[in-house]
Amino acid sequence: MNERWVKIFIDSFWKILLPGLKLTIPLTALSFLFALIIAVAVALVQFADVKGLKQLARFYVWVIRGTPVLVQLFVVFYGLPSLGILLEPFPAAVIVFSLNEGAYASETVRAALESVPKGQIEAGYCVGMSWLQIMWRIVLPQAMRTAFPPLSNSLIGLLKETSLAANITVAEMFMSTQRIVARTYEPLLLYLEVGLIYLIFCTILTKLQSMGEKRLKTYGGKRSNTGGKRLETDGGAR
Amino acid sequence: MSMLEIRGLRKSFGGLAVLKGIDLDVEKGDVVAILGPSGSGKTTLLRCLNFLETADTGTYCFDGEMFSLGNMKKQDIAKIRRKTAFVFQNFNLFANRTALGNVTEGLITARKMPKAEAERIGREALDKVGLSDRYDYYPGQLSGGQQQRVAIARALATEPEIIFFDEPTSALDPELIGEVLNVMRQLAREGMTMLVVTHEISFARQVSNQVVFMENGAVLEAGDSGAFFASPKEERTREFLRILQEHGN
Numbered sequence: 001m002n003e004r005w006v007k008i009f010i011d012s013f014w015k016i017l018l019p020g021l022k023l024t025i026p027l028t029a030l031s032f033l034f035a036l037i038i039a040v041a042v043a044l045v046q047f048a049d050v051k052g053l054k055q056l057a058r059f060y061v062w063v064i065r066g067t068p069v070l071v072q073l074f075v076v077f078y079g080l081p082s083l084g085i086l087l088e089p090f091p092a093a094v095i096v097f098s099l100n101e102g103a104y105a106s107e108t109v110r111a112a113l114e115s116v117p118k119g120q121i122e123a124g125y126c127v128g129m130s131w132l133q134i135m136w137r138i139v140l141p142q143a144m145r146t147a148f149p150p151l152s153n154s155l156i157g158l159l160k161e162t163s164l165a166a167n168i169t170v171a172e173m174f175m176s177t178q179r180i181v182a183r184t185y186e187p188l189l190l191y192l193e194v195g196l197i198y199l200i201f202c203t204i205l206t207k208l209q210s211m212g213e214k215r216l217k218t219y220g221g222k223r224s225n226t227g228g229k230r231l232e233t234d235g236g237a238r
Numbered sequence: 239m240s241m242l243e244i245r246g247l248r249k250s251f252g253g254l255a256v257l258k259g260i261d262l263d264v265e266k267g268d269v270v271a272i273l274g275p276s277g278s279g280k281t282t283l284l285r286c287l288n289f290l291e292t293a294d295t296g297t298y299c300f301d302g303e304m305f306s307l308g309n310m311k312k313q314d315i316a317k318i319r320r321k322t323a324f325v326f327q328n329f330n331l332f333a334n335r336t337a338l339g340n341v342t343e344g345l346i347t348a349r350k351m352p353k354a355e356a357e358r359i360g361r362e363a364l365d366k367v368g369l370s371d372r373y374d375y376y377p378g379q380l381s382g383g384q385q386q387r388v389a390i391a392r393a394l395a396t397e398p399e400i401i402f403f404d405e406p407t408s409a410l411d412p413e414l415i416g417e418v419l420n421v422m423r424q425l426a427r428e429g430m431t432m433l434v435v436t437h438e439i440s441f442a443r444q445v446s447n448q449v450v451f452m453e454n455g456a457v458l459e460a461g462d463s464g465a466f467f468a469s470p471k472e473e474r475t476r477e478f479l480r481i482l483q484e485h486g487n
Contacts, residue, residue, distance in 0.1 A: 126323065137347060
């Protein structure tokens with residue numbers, strides 16, 4: 001019995017890991033990249049209070065956050081064909097996860113934008129910079145640093161969430177595991193095994209997060225968010 | 239003709255009238271101190287002059303050009319901002335830029351100046367405020383007084399015709415106020431036109447040549463600084479000065 005388990009475990013390890021590398025990782029990476037672009041755009045139009053677009057952004061966040069991602073996957077993959085829109089499983093999954101993660105991440109980015117002191121924006125105007133220049137060169141770099149830990153959190157969440165893509169026939173790690181289970185009848189062993197591989201992936205991402213946090217510029221060790229009294233007393237000693 | 243001439247500037251927030259028709263004249267080389275109790279509208283006035291707040295009505299004559307404050311065009315605002323600079327109470331340095339980066343940022347992005355030239359000007363400006371050993375420090379590594387001097391260097395680098403100072407020493411610990419005031423004294427000596435909202439009566443007395451005393455959103459008394467401090471006309475002004483003096487200013 002034990003020998004059989006070890007054999008199945010070893011045999012299936014690569015068979016689960018490979019779709020992980022070929023599908024789970026690309027699905028996560030692509031979706032997260034698009035989600036970031038969506039998030040920054042959606043956060044910026046709200047931050048800038050662009051009439052019309054801001055309401056559209058709120059509507060988007062409201063709908064996406066208020067419906068299960070599984071439902072969204074089904075609507076796009078099984079539902080849209082009724083309207084003549086046929087998508088391959090992988091692109092369908094990328095679209096859904098990008099839109100879904102984009103909505104959540106936009107709130108993270110928006111909060112981070114709000115955390116940059118408004119005075120820096122005014123100072124930018126006073127030296128003649130345009131709103132876009134101020135955003136791109138002053139506010140966003142600081143905001144993204146603030147947003148880095150919560151966004152890393154979201155990335156780890158997304159990696160695990162991609163297992164739901166099995167429901168729309170993306171043969172990623174979880175679906176591959178289900179197939180092996182159907183052949184070998186060892187659900188406990190194999191589902192624990194795929195869990196372990198997810199855990200390994202997430203551990204790597206966690207490591208990357210802490211490395212990233214160290215690498216990110218610290219602007220001389222501390223943030224001068226207030227620019228006010230609190231800083232001059234401790235900064236003055238240097 | 240005055241370099242800066244404001245007539246009938248009004249501003250209200252919601253139903254609250256904060257500025258009730260301000261007239262102001264600034265000649266080239268003037269150092270104008272704007273005094274008055276908190277809530278009198280000093281800061282709002284200064285912010286209106288650089289369009290950080292939008293005034294409701296009034297005329298704005300700058301450098302021989304006339305603008306109507308009620309309907310300023312984007313290009314007009316940009317034009318005036320090119321010739322003015324603003325120093326904030328809380329410094330408002332860009333936290334993700336070094337001291338030098340703070341000074342050169344506007345030159346490079348807004349004025350499309352080559353980086354090397356911007357840095358040369360930036361270093362000169364920082365040298366002038368006594369920070370030649372702090373080019374590469376981030377705001378978070380500088381004391382409040384140093385941060386405010388970087389902010390002044392940032393203002394100087396754009397070669398403004400006038401600098402607006404909004405309570406530049408109010409956020410500073412007492413022992414750090416002197417270094418900032420000294421830089422401002424030096425600028426005054428060099429003939430820089432400055433409009434300074436301040437609570438530093440001794441600075442106003444020594445450095446400014448014009449004083450504007452505001453209360454409740456209006457100018458109560460304005461004129462030559464020597465005469466103002468020697469014999470204030472208004473009872474309210476006398477009382478204000480007396481109270482400040484009692485507090486060792």
